[in-house]
Amino acid sequence: MIDALNHLPRPRAGADQLAERFSDLAPPLTARQAAVESARCLYCYDAPCVNACPSDIDIPSFIHRISDENLQGAAERILSANILGGSCARVCPTEILCQQACVRNNAQECAPVLIGQLQRYALDNAHFTEHPFKRSPATGKRIAVVGAGPAGLACAHRLAMHGHDVVVFEACDKAGGLNEYGIARYKLVDDYAQREVEFLLGIGGIEVRHGQRLGGNLSLGELRDQYDAVFLGLGLNAVRQLGLPDEEAPGVLAATEYIRELRQADDLSQLPLADRCLVIGAGNTAIDMAVQMSRLGARDVNLVYRRGHADMGATGHEQDIAKANQVRLHTWARPDAVLLDDAGKVRGMRFARTEPADGRLRDTGETFELAADAIFKAIGQRFDDACLVDPVAAQLAREGERIRVDENLQTSLPGVYAGGDCTALGQDLTVQAVQHGKLAAEAIHAQLMLNVEAA
Amino acid sequence: MADLSIVFAGIKAPNPFWLASAPPTDKAYNVVRAFEAGWGGVVWKTLGEDPAAVNVSSRYSAHYGANRLVQGINNIELITDRSLEINLREITQVKKDWPDRALIVSLMVPCVEDSWKFILPLVEATGADGIELNFGCPHGMPERGMGAAVGQVPEYVELVTRWCKTYCSLPVIVKLTPNITDIRQSARAAHRGGADAVSLINTINSITSVDLDRMVAHPIVGDQSTHGGYCGSAVKPIALNMVAEIARDPETRGLPICGIGGIGNWRDAAEFMALGSGAVQVCTAAMLHGFRIVEDMKDGLARWMDQHGHRTIEAFRGQAVGHTTDWKYLDINYKSVAHIDQEACIGCGRCHIACEDTSHQAIASTLKADGTHAYSVIEEECVGCNLCQITCPVENCIEMQAQDTGKPYLNWTQDPRNPYREAS
Numbered sequence: 001m002i003d004a005l006n007h008l009p010r011p012r013a014g015a016d017q018l019a020e021r022f023s024d025l026a027p028p029l030t031a032r033q034a035a036v037e038s039a040r041c042l043y044c045y046d047a048p049c050v051n052a053c054p055s056d057i058d059i060p061s062f063i064h065r066i067s068d069e070n071l072q073g074a075a076e077r078i079l080s081a082n083i084l085g086g087s088c089a090r091v092c093p094t095e096i097l098c099q100q101a102c103v104r105n106n107a108q109e110c111a112p113v114l115i116g117q118l119q120r121y122a123l124d125n126a127h128f129t130e131h132p133f134k135r136s137p138a139t140g141k142r143i144a145v146v147g148a149g150p151a152g153l154a155c156a157h158r159l160a161m162h163g164h165d166v167v168v169f170e171a172c173d174k175a176g177g178l179n180e181y182g183i184a185r186y187k188l189v190d191d192y193a194q195r196e197v198e199f200l201l202g203i204g205g206i207e208v209r210h211g212q213r214l215g216g217n218l219s220l221g222e223l224r225d226q227y228d229a230v231f232l233g234l235g236l237n238a239v240r241q242l243g244l245p246d247e248e249a250p251g252v253l254a255a256t257e258y259i260r261e262l263r264q265a266d267d268l269s270q271l272p273l274a275d276r277c278l279v280i281g282a283g284n285t286a287i288d289m290a291v292q293m294s295r296l297g298a299r300d301v302n303l304v305y306r307r308g309h310a311d312m313g314a315t316g317h318e319q320d321i322a323k324a325n326q327v328r329l330h331t332w333a334r335p336d337a338v339l340l341d342d343a344g345k346v347r348g349m350r351f352a353r354t355e356p357a358d359g360r361l362r363d364t365g366e367t368f369e370l371a372a373d374a375i376f377k378a379i380g381q382r383f384d385d386a387c388l389v390d391p392v393a394a395q396l397a398r399e400g401e402r403i404r405v406d407e408n409l410q411t412s413l414p415g416v417y418a419g420g421d422c423t424a425l426g427q428d429l430t431v432q433a434v435q436h437g438k439l440a441a442e443a444i445h446a447q448l449m450l451n452v453e454a455a
Numbered sequence: 456m457a458d459l460s461i462v463f464a465g466i467k468a469p470n471p472f473w474l475a476s477a478p479p480t481d482k483a484y485n486v487v488r489a490f491e492a493g494w495g496g497v498v499w500k501t502l503g504e505d506p507a508a509v510n511v512s513s514r515y516s517a518h519y520g521a522n523r524l525v526q527g528i529n530n531i532e533l534i535t536d537r538s539l540e541i542n543l544r545e546i547t548q549v550k551k552d553w554p555d556r557a558l559i560v561s562l563m564v565p566c567v568e569d570s571w572k573f574i575l576p577l578v579e580a581t582g583a584d585g586i587e588l589n590f591g592c593p594h595g596m597p598e599r600g601m602g603a604a605v606g607q608v609p610e611y612v613e614l615v616t617r618w619c620k621t622y623c624s625l626p627v628i629v630k631l632t633p634n635i636t637d638i639r640q641s642a643r644a645a646h647r648g649g650a651d652a653v654s655l656i657n658t659i660n661s662i663t664s665v666d667l668d669r670m671v672a673h674p675i676v677g678d679q680s681t682h683g684g685y686c687g688s689a690v691k692p693i694a695l696n697m698v699a700e701i702a703r704d705p706e707t708r709g710l711p712i713c714g715i716g717g718i719g720n721w722r723d724a725a726e727f728m729a730l731g732s733g734a735v736q737v738c739t740a741a742m743l744h745g746f747r748i749v750e751d752m753k754d755g756l757a758r759w760m761d762q763h764g765h766r767t768i769e770a771f772r773g774q775a776v777g778h779t780t781d782w783k784y785l786d787i788n789y790k791s792v793a794h795i796d797q798e799a800c801i802g803c804g805r806c807h808i809a810c811e812d813t814s815h816q817a818i819a820s821t822l823k824a825d826g827t828h829a830y831s832v833i834e835e836e837c838v839g840c841n842l843c844q845i846t847c848p849v850e851n852c853i854e855m856q857a858q859d860t861g862k863p864y865l866n867w868t869q870d871p872r873n874p875y876r877e878a879s
Contacts, residue, residue: 039521042848045804051826067521101827103801108849 002261004253005272005374007345011297018268021295025186025321026090026117034121038067041113044103049115052101054426055082055435059098059115066122075126078119079133082438083157084150086196087179088431089119090188093284095317097431131202136163138205141448144169144227146214149177150430151233151420153200154437155444160205162445167227169212177235178430181260184288186295219390224415229444232403232411232418233437236381236428242280246338247377251346255279255289255378262292274374276300278349279327280335281378283313289376290327301327302370306334306354306361336367338375348372383422399424409440417444457760458767459753461495463734464626464652464711466584468557470495471768472724472749475715475736476561476587476630478532479746483545487552492746493753496557498654498736501534501589502542503601504564504574508533516663516673518689527689527717528739529663531674531681533595534563539577546581558582559628563589563601566611568618575623585625588615590641591632591657593684603657606632609644616648626651628713631697633659633690638697639704646707653701654713654736656694658684687739691717695730702731702776719748721755728768729775787870788862791839791855793817793832799852802827806843806853814842 011018029037041063049059057078065074078085092098094116099105102112141164145152148170156166174180179193201208212218214234223230239254241247251274265271277298279290282305294301303322305312308331312319322329333351341347353366383401388394397404397412402424409417409425419425419436426432459470473496474480474489481500489497510532518527535542550558560583564570578586589596590606597604605611612629619627629645631638633656642653660682662672672680694716701707714732718724719740727735740748765771795806795818807830810818817836821829832843844853868877 036522042803042805044802045808046820046828047804048802048827103803106801109801 148175158441221392661685
């Protein structure tokens with residue numbers, strides 16, 4: 001990657017000190033905290049939190065079980081709806097999902113129940129000696145899952161549970177998708193993503209093959225021929241560009257690439273440090289990038305967004321994290337030019353001030369410059385068309401750039417299903433991807449069993 | 456400010472808050488601390504014959520609500536384990552030092568006239584203000600023919616009370632056990648024996664919990680357990696009923712009652728007084744929080760009395776007794792219906808599922824556009840049972856509204872639907 005940043009210095013802090021700065025942003029609850037917090041749950045009926053959870057976790061039930069000191073029962077309740085409940089507990093924007101909907105989330109009731117933290121508590125402390133779910137008798141059906149991210153893994157697990165054999169094709173060296181490569185390090189610490197994958201695979205019947213890339217050494221046509229069904233959990237692997245000259249100059253990089261490197265680094269003190277850092281964008285990835293650079297020791301971290309605070313993709317909670325980490329948020333400014341020094345390396349960026357006009361954005365005519373050692377682009381990920389090049393894949397109906405699916409997650413090609421961020425359905429969230437994978441698995445299972453009965 | 460002082464069964468006290476006979480009143484050190492803290496009186500932990508009782512280690516266990524909130528304590532401690540001589544000497548000194556406080560001595564000796572004849576003059580000589588007969592201790596002592604073993608037999612209650620009135624000039628308060636079927640039988644027996652007052656309730660036979668790993672109940676002594684006596688806020692409803700039963704019993708009308716059982720704050724005390732108690736005794740709350748709670752109790756009670764224009768405790772004592780009656784005299788024509796304040800409702804659905812599953816299907820759940828639910832009462836189906844109001848976590852969100860049915864008062868003895876109604 002990081003060729004583009006190799007000219008930069010390394011963090012001043014030592015490896016241990018940096019590791020400390022990247023430990024759990026929200027430390028796990030103690031047993032006492034979990035007891036107090038679980039007792040706050042009102043055990044609602046038709047609970048609004050469940051309605052707000054994209055993966056349909058029976059929240060009042062699992063919290064009640066924590067309160068009853070039945071942690072394994074609580075964990076199983078969570079996992080039966082969301083096999084990646086452990087990472088969701090850590091990365092879900094609960095402030096806009098379950099905890100937003102909690103009936104105690106108002107001034108009279110003081111605060112919502114800390115549902116995410118309780119979910120983590122249950123899963124961290126359940127201590128299963130064997131995988132909690134049993135496989136149904138073998139069906140003899142084989143299903144290909146492309147992509148070992150949250151959608152693909154959730155789909156594979158549910159299919160394995162129904163007695164099918166699953167092969168997961170993954171381009172990267174590790175399974176986990178964004179959990180492994182894309183989440184801020186302090187949100188999903190140490191090797192949790194890998195441990196969770198290991199736990200998930202513990203059900204058996206799932207083979208993961210790495211170095212397998214659709215559109216590269218893998219074609220949808222072949223998969224369709226060789227397997228009884230195919231699930232595509234491809235994610236969004238292309239990065240939106242600024243569309244400016246010199247965007248490839250040393251010092252300009254996609255935020256996702258840096259985060260990926262940061263998550264894989266054994267020694268954070270070896271990462272390039274942008275002492276004066278610019279992040280373009282206002283989603284959660286932009287915040288993650290800015291905050292992590294700040295924690296690495298950057299002195300001057302600026303996040304620039306072309307619209308206002310209210311339009312930001314990042315939640316209020318995320319913006320608060322940024323502020324707490326000395327990240328300056330600039331609004332109403334559009335990247336206008338990458339500024340280079342004599343050696344052709346980034347020295348800053350010129351911005352054009354913007355203002356709203358009839359719902360659209362227009363330049364005010366004013367410009368300003370911010371000095372920077374590196375510029376990180378975080379204006380969104382795109383679907384990577386390169387993976388749908390074989391003749392069968394090319395037939396897939398699209399919705400915008402993404403793959404079109406029906407309510408059963410089936411694509412326009414019979415027997416081919418898709419879920420997660422590569423589809424246009426729902427929000428681009430881990431928990432949404434898990435739900436897609438689970439529902440697709442149920443649809444695939446129903447379809448395959450229907451065919452068996454008919455035969 | 457309201458006057459909290461009382462004269463109960465002839466015993467004067469600056470306030471009605473007394474400590475019950477229990478560990479907090481075991482010796483001079485504790486009792487002096489209690490008086491310093493402001494308690495109006497104490498009932499000294501039960502004295503017995505020498506040799507003194509011997510206690511085991513591991514004595515209490517608790518029944519918990521959410522977050523380790525103690526709802527009740529169970530104890531297997533016996534009466535005093537100190538010699539009679541030490542106790543009598545300390546009582547004498549404390550009474551001398553604190554002349555304005557009520558000092559009652561709790562007693563338990565075998566059901567033999569000579570035993571009582573021996574101990575009563577010794578107690579009277581201390582200068583104590585009265586005696587309380589421990590006929591209620593439910594653990595250990597009954598196995599030796601004392602405590603609840605006496606209290607459960609009305610004839611014994613009457614007999615011993617009479618001995619005490621014969622051999623002692625002090626006011627005699629008979630402490631009743633709730634481990635019986637009809638508390639009035641014991642109260643009537645005490646009354647017949649000449650008791651100056653009754654106090655109730657003593658503790659209730661209990662086992663609070665079982666250690667499921669060791670398969671032994673709490674509290675654990677070695678690898679065994681035994682039942683104890685239950686007290687604390689969980690027993691308050693039982694105590695209130697027993698107080699009311701005696702207060703409205705024509706046979707014991709006017710017999711002073713000292714209320715005991717789960718009193719933890721001024722409101723609890725006021726409720727016991729409203730049902731007829733002239734003084735109250737506290738133990739568990741003090742054991743959980745220390746003697747300082749009496750300050751809050753006195754302050755709260757006095758302010759409430761001021762707000763309601765009650766200058767003395769006698770001014771409101773017993774005011775709820777007349778409103779406590781037999782079921783058969785309740786107004787069959789009275790009707791109330793639940794009303795949900797939609798502004799206050801937080802949408803938890805607890806009222807709905809409680810009514811739907813376990814009552815009268817009188818709360819409708821309506822799906823709203825945002826995926827949450829609205830809850831409303833189906834008035835025709837509502838029987839006014841109060842369950843929804845009880846399940847609602849928001850105070851005053853559900854109100855039970857009395858309906859104007861236009862029908863007159865009618866009780867079951869008069870109701871035409873009652874085949875055994877009394878002829879009118």
